[in-house]
Amino acid sequence: MFTGALAASYYGLPRTTMDIDIVVKVTEQNILPFAAQLRKVGIQANEQNIYKAFKSDYRIITLEDKKTPFSIDIILSDKKLEKKPGMILGFPTFYQTPEALILSKLRMINVTVPKERTLKDKDDIRAILKYTKINMKALLRQARKESTISILEELTRAKDNPFS
DSSP states (O other): OEEHHHHHHHHSOOOOOSEEEEEEEOOGGGHHHHHHHHHHTTOOOOHHHHHHHHHSSSOEEEEEOTTSSOEEEEEEEOSOOOEEEEEETTEEEEEEOHHHHHHHHHHHHHHOSSGGGGHHHHHHHHHHHHHSOOOHHHHHHHHHHTTOHHHHHHHHSGGGOTTO
16 A cells, blocks of 8 residues: 555645655565565565564665666555555555554654654645545544644644645
8 A cells, every 4th residue: 555655645735755655564474475476576575674674663675766766665564554445547556544644644753853854744744634534533542642642733723734
């Protein structure tokens, strides 16, 4: 499923980056078949690097295109994916739910230093809140659990939200 700027563009306002972020459900037991599938479509996949990423705190594999400046970040998840059907270039696909996307951006804002680097994530959240129907009750409850509620409250204040 798509996440990151592509999902934020789908739910909010269009913007571009030099990468595509996708989340893939992978367990430690199916890393070998996952790597085999990547190789099958022409992507160089090293099982040891995937295992290492899976064991890390971030669980991200970055694949760079040697012919262009673009890359793909594959986020490995062993949890059930919270996804929503959508379209991209006329093709059916899945996006991370807007609530899960906002929560991931809130977590990123919470740990990013310097804070100036969080401006795009903040704008993404504001735009998603303006242009997409959100389960605010569930979002607020989870933001409280994750200790990011103060950031969410700051972003939803009308005077701080240029999209409201």
